[in-house]
Amino acid sequence: MVSVLSIYKQRLRTNPKLTNALMTGFLFGSGDFIAQVFFPDAQGEKVKTFGFDYDINRTLRGVVYGSCVFSFIGDKWYKILARIHLPGDSRYAIVNKTKDAIARTAVDQLVWAPVGIPLYYFVMSVLEARPVEETRQKLEENWWPTLKANWMVWPAFQLVNLGFVPVQHQLLGVNLISIAWNTYLSLRNSRNLERNMVHYPPVPE
Template sequence: MNGFVSWYTASIRRSPRLTNGVMTGSLFGVGDIIAQIGFSQDKEQKYDVARTVRAVVYGSLIFSIIGDKWYKFLNEKVVVRPGKHWANTVARVGCDQLLFAPVGIPLYYGAMSILEGKSLANAKEKVHDNWWSTLVTNWYVWPAFQLLNFSLVPVHHRLFSVNIISIFWNAFLSFKNSVSPANKALPVNFPPVPE
């Protein structure tokens, strides 16, 4: 593991965008693979390579760029008390969970819907159906991890440490994105309309 961390550190210094893009995209892809193999609703359904590719594209080209900039912003700009480590860490976690998460979740569902070739109306519906439940689940997972991440991990490795935990988070997101809510009401025509 130490060799990998050394390679990653050298790689992130040499070409940060490429390294973050490859790592983040790969880990989004792994999360999707886990979701498809381990949590498929329909055991007869074949593995969807295009779905994994979409996850890799989202992770590589969207989340890696936004996530890297976000963690640098938090580290540089969110300072409530200079020199007070824990006060600043708590403020950063608060900003992450109260500002980034509520926006990042609809970004994921919206982008994935568009990458699936669906309309903006479908993307809006997917966000509407999944935003709140995903945000609440997010609050069960991320605040405690981010407290450790922001207090123990150097800023240039934070996106990587988030990506490691995100393998499981991405599997959850991929699963949520792939299913329709069970309680979604179907339209009823009354009186019946002949087709």
């Protein structure tokens, strides 16, 4: 584990964008893998892969979203958050860090979260080649429940992450915690997908 972390830090210094893209894609894929393997009864559409009820294309969609969308937006976003500093007394470093962490977390949860959540469902719908009406329905059904769940999970973690973790490692910290969160997103997206299949049955051949 130590050697893996050392390699990650080295790659982060030499090629940060590619390293973050690969790591983020891997962790989003891991979340979907956990969702499909450990919560099979909660799945919607299932596709046989090597004789198993495992949809490899669904996992690849998670990898694509993580690598090509979230990693680059997340990298820029955390650099923006790192620039937020509130006025404070230089004698009280911990107080200053705490105030900055609260401000950054507030911006993250009140600005990014309401935008990032529908972005996920929109991109996944595009990758699933879903009709426009189906995509709209997915956003309407999932935006508010997912945002409420987000506010129950992320603020406490982000207070620590945004205040005391070096900015170059903040996305990694988010991604590691996100394995459980990505599992939740994958499960919710698949259940929504199953309901939409009832509303929009395949066209008969």
